[in-house]
Amino acid sequence: MADYKNEFGVFGERPKVEKKIFDRNKIIAGLVIFVVLITIPLWKNLGKSVAAPTPSLDTPVIKKLAEKEKKCIMPTDWMRANHMQMLIDWRENVVRTAEQKVTTSRGREFVSPDGKKYLASLTNTCLECHSNKAQFCDQCHNYAAVAPNCWGCHLETGKKLAEAK
Amino acid sequence: MLEKALVGTKRYYGLLALLAGLFALGFLFYLKQLHLGLSITGMGRDVSWGFYIAQFTYLVGVAASAVMVVLPYYLHNYKAFGRVTILGEFLAVSAVTMCILFITVDLGRPDRILNVLKYPTPNSVLFWDMVVLNGYLVLNLLIGWNVLECERHSVPPPKWLKPFIYLSIPWAVSIHTVTAFLYAGLPGRGYWLTAIMAPRFLASAFCAGPALLILLALLVRKYTKFDPGKEQIQTLAKIVTYALLINVFFFFCEVFTVFYSQIPDHMLHFQYLFAGIGGKGRLVPFMWFAIGGMTLTALFLVNPKLRKNETTLAALCGLVIITTYIDKGLGLISGGFIPNPLEQVTEYWPTVPEAIITLGVWAMGFLILTVLYKVAVSIKEEIKS
Amino acid sequence: MGIDRREFIRIAGLSTLLGLGGKGAFELLMPGRVDAEIVPKPEARKAKRWAMVVNQKKMDEHTAKKCIAACHRVHNVPNFTNPPNDKLELDPAVANRYQIKWIWTDHFHNAFPGEEQKYPQEHLAHMNFLLLCNQCNNPPCVRVCPTKATFQREDGIVMMDMHRCIGCRFCMAGCPFGSRSFNWKDPRPYIKETYPGYPTREIGVVEKCNFCAERLAQGLQPACVEVSGGTLIFGDLEDEKSQVREYLRKYFTIRRKAHLGTNPQVYYIV
Numbered sequence: 006m007a008d009y010k011n012e013f014g015v016f017g018e019r020p021k022v023e024k025k026i027f028d029r030n031k032i033i034a035g036l037v038i039f040v041v042l043i044t045i046p047l048w049k050n051l052g053k054s055v056a057a058p059t060p061s062l063d064t065p066v067i068k069k070l071a072e073k074e075k076k077c078i079m080p081t082d083w084m085r086a087n088h089m090q091m092l093i094d095w096r097e098n099v100v101r102t103a104e105q106k107v108t109t110s111r112g113r114e115f116v117s118p119d120g121k122k123y124l125a126s127l128t129n130t131c132l133e134c135h136s137n138k139a140q141f142c143d144q145c146h147n148y149a150a151v152a153p154n155c156w157g158c159h160l161e162t163g164k165k166l167a168e169a170k
Numbered sequence: 171m172l173e174k175a176l177v178g179t180k181r182y183y184g185l186l187a188l189l190a191g192l193f194a195l196g197f198l199f200y201l202k203q204l205h206l207g208l209s210i211t212g213m214g215r216d217v218s219w220g221f222y223i224a225q226f227t228y229l230v231g232v233a234a235s236a237v238m239v240v241l242p243y244y245l246h247n248y249k250a251f252g253r254v255t256i257l258g259e260f261l262a263v264s265a266v267t268m269c270i271l272f273i274t275v276d277l278g279r280p281d282r283i284l285n286v287l288k289y290p291t292p293n294s295v296l297f298w299d300m301v302v303l304n305g306y307l308v309l310n311l312l313i314g315w316n317v318l319e320c321e322r323h324s325v326p327p328p329k330w331l332k333p334f335i336y337l338s339i340p341w342a343v344s345i346h347t348v349t350a351f352l353y354a355g356l357p358g359r360g361y362w363l364t365a366i367m368a369p370r371f372l373a374s375a376f377c378a379g380p381a382l383l384i385l386l387a388l389l390v391r392k393y394t395k396f397d398p399g400k401e402q403i404q405t406l407a408k409i410v411t412y413a414l415l416i417n418v419f420f421f422f423c424e425v426f427t428v429f430y431s432q433i434p435d436h437m438l439h440f441q442y443l444f445a446g447i448g449g450k451g452r453l454v455p456f457m458w459f460a461i462g463g464m465t466l467t468a469l470f471l472v473n474p475k476l477r478k479n480e481t482t483l484a485a486l487c488g489l490v491i492i493t494t495y496i497d498k499g500l501g502l503i504s505g506g507f508i509p510n511p512l513e514q515v516t517e518y519w520p521t522v523p524e525a526i527i528t529l530g531v532w533a534m535g536f537l538i539l540t541v542l543y544k545v546a547v548s549i550k551e552e553i554k555s
Numbered sequence: 556m557g558i559d560r561r562e563f564i565r566i567a568g569l570s571t572l573l574g575l576g577g578k579g580a581f582e583l584l585m586p587g588r589v590d591a592e593i594v595p596k597p598e599a600r601k602a603k604r605w606a607m608v609v610n611q612k613k614m615d616e617h618t619a620k621k622c623i624a625a626c627h628r629v630h631n632v633p634n635f636t637n638p639p640n641d642k643l644e645l646d647p648a649v650a651n652r653y654q655i656k657w658i659w660t661d662h663f664h665n666a667f668p669g670e671e672q673k674y675p676q677e678h679l680a681h682m683n684f685l686l687l688c689n690q691c692n693n694p695p696c697v698r699v700c701p702t703k704a705t706f707q708r709e710d711g712i713v714m715m716d717m718h719r720c721i722g723c724r725f726c727m728a729g730c731p732f733g734s735r736s737f738n739w740k741d742p743r744p745y746i747k748e749t750y751p752g753y754p755t756r757e758i759g760v761v762e763k764c765n766f767c768a769e770r771l772a773q774g775l776q777p778a779c780v781e782v783s784g785g786t787l788i789f790g791d792l793e794d795e796k797s798q799v800r801e802y803l804r805k806y807f808t809i810r811r812k813a814h815l816g817t818n819p820q821v822y823y824i825v
Binding site: 094128129 | 592593706714717718752754756772773
């Protein structure tokens with residue numbers, strides 16, 4: 006510790022001054038209110054429980070799929086963890102990036118690990134099968150309090166479904 | 171030193187409350203704009219920049235004018251300006267803050283403003299505008315605060331501050347040059363595509379800014395115990411005079427080039443501003459008032475008797491501010507966009523929500539100015555006693 | 556006790572900045588990537604430099620209207636002058652301010668200002684020129700965009716990235732042809748029938764014709780070209796055997812404001 010010399014001399018020699026808090030009650034009241042407010046997330050929802058999200062796969066297109074075909078373009082676990090990054094990659098590739106293998110027209114087709122090709126489109130690929138956004142996408146998004154703003158521009162009804170209607 | 175801003179007269183608190191109230195009102199309308207989009211303004215497909223960008227352009231000039239007090243004092247040892255450099259620097263801080271706020275309220279997607287930092291684009295003048303404006307804000311805060319604090323403790327400013335002070339001088343010129351380059355490099359806008367855009371901007375900045383500084387100095391002298399000084403105000407008045415004369419001269423240069431060459435494309439914009447096209451000429455009376463006013467004011471300011479009398483000087487400074495504001499605020503933007511690239515005329519006028527949001531930003535700027543000036547003036551008063 | 560209050564605040568501030576900045580820098584410098592491929596469709600149309608020739612000799616009001624309707628339909632362009640719902644009716648001056656048009660018609664003296672004469676060729680006097688983004692080869696709008704939200708692809712198309720646009724409208728000021736529109740208002744209520752093959756836009760972004768890049772990637776013609784019945788010719792400028800080059804060889808063509816050096820790639824046969 007450096008030498009701390011003030012007008013009373015070196016630290017150790019400071020004279021004993023009676024410590025006094027001014028407005029003690031106001032300060033304690035303020036601190037209590039602050040602690041109560043700042044810990045609201047911890048105690049406000051005590052005892053309440055929110056049901057786990059139940060995304061539903063009950064859509065006309067999925068029902069029509071044969072048993073063998075009833076899978077997403079990537080495995081479910083992978084999708085759950087990575088669909089956000091995958092959509093961003095699709096966006097970058099379709100609109101902007103020149104992938105090394107792509108020259109003039111931007112990449113539009115996503116190649117899944119089992120070799121199948123899908124159009125890289127949120128509305129026209131993902132939402133073709135998962136046409137029930139409120140019972141599927143929103144279930145987990147609402148639970149996790151996430152609000153992706155894709156839907157301001159990207160439509161919820163894909164081409165095939167729109168034509169079917 | 172900020173503690174000086176927390177205590178003051180009832181008038182001081184009243185002013186802060188009024189400005190805070192106006193800012194809150196502007197903020198409420200801004201929330202409405204966030205929800206409904208820029209459709210609540212008067213802008214449209216043809217006139218896609220309007221009141222907000224006009225205020226930004228004018229205020230960048232006011233901010234740049236701080237160099238007019240810094241340069242004589244630090245570079246040429248004009249000791250008299252020692253009293254007013256802090257006023258100039260704090261005015262610059264307030265003006266640049268308003269500029270940044272006006273750009274933010276003008277954006278269609280302010281939530282994406284960080285994209286300018288995430289994807290830097292050196293070929294875009296707007297990128298450099300962001301760089302120089304923020305840099306200037308930091309520079310002036312750093313310099314002003316440190317010099318004031320050292321003055322308070324009667325010590326010379328630290329050596330490391332000197333390079334920053336020297337940097338702030340060309341930097342001030344650069345902020346307004348970059349803003350002029352926003353306009354002057356666009357091939358499709360004949361009114362703006364002129365090499366004299368940057369010089370004209372600087373000339374009008376160097377008369378509007380010091381004129382505002384004179385008015386603020388007179389107010390400071392009237393309402394506080396700190397007197398910026400008669401000699402200082404007179405020197406500023408001389409700066410305003412010469413800058414205004416140059417500004418008027420530049421304008422006549424533009425008029426000559428356009429009308430002597432008789433190129434229709436360039437003449438059309440001046441015709442719209444000063445005569446109207448096809449019956450549409452909202453700005454005609456304003457523009458004549460601005461140019462006529464600027465010329466007359468310049469001639470009056472040449473007269474030393476009118477300059478030495480501080481009442482007439484204050485009136486003339488007010489005129490300088492109003493006329494340069496109309497020329498750079500209303501005339502520049504509308505003149506550039508009207509007629510549009512297809513030679514059609516769509517007029518522009520700000521709407522009430524647009525005006526209230528603008529007022530809110532001005533209120534925030536003056537709030538910052540009041541607080542900073544209170545600190546500066548209190549310290550100066552403290553030093554004297 | 557070596558630290559006083561000032562020193563403490565200084566250290567705390569710097570640490571916070573470093574901590575936050577460090578995290579941010581980490582995410583910026585090492586964004587996650589998904590290990591999967593995205594490839595172009597085999598039928599995608601490729602070119603070295605896309606260009607369009609508008610045969611105004613064959614163009615008529617009816618064809619122009621069809622082209623505009625097709626483009627605005629497949630791109631969900633809102634209609635503010637004739638809204639789908641009477642309650643959304645706007646004052647004509649206001650609707651004119653908000654209007655969004657990717658392709659439209661105008662007369663000769665508007666399309667080619669400065670080129671008009673007092674006694675023009677008869678059929679030129681009332682001709683409706685079909686105007687759109689010229690997809691310039693030296694685009695000023697790309698030069699001024701601060702985020703590269705509008706950028707030029709290698710095949711010449713000047714693209715809009717609606718995800719990145721901050722709505723500063725510098726590109727609108729920079730365009731010498733008035734081809735760009737801004738979303739002043741939420742467009743969705745003003746779209747009669749949404750076309751699912753292309754998104755709509757939100758308030759606050761700029762949009763313009765993109766030479767139907769999304770249709771080219773599927774191997775289709777641009778929407779306007781498809782319905783134009785041969786009045787619009789679209790192809791690769793750098794391919795000597797393309798129809799575009801054939802027409803440029805055969806006919807005299809003019810471009811809008813060519814002297815400005817933006818190198819527009821829409822040619823008009825007058």
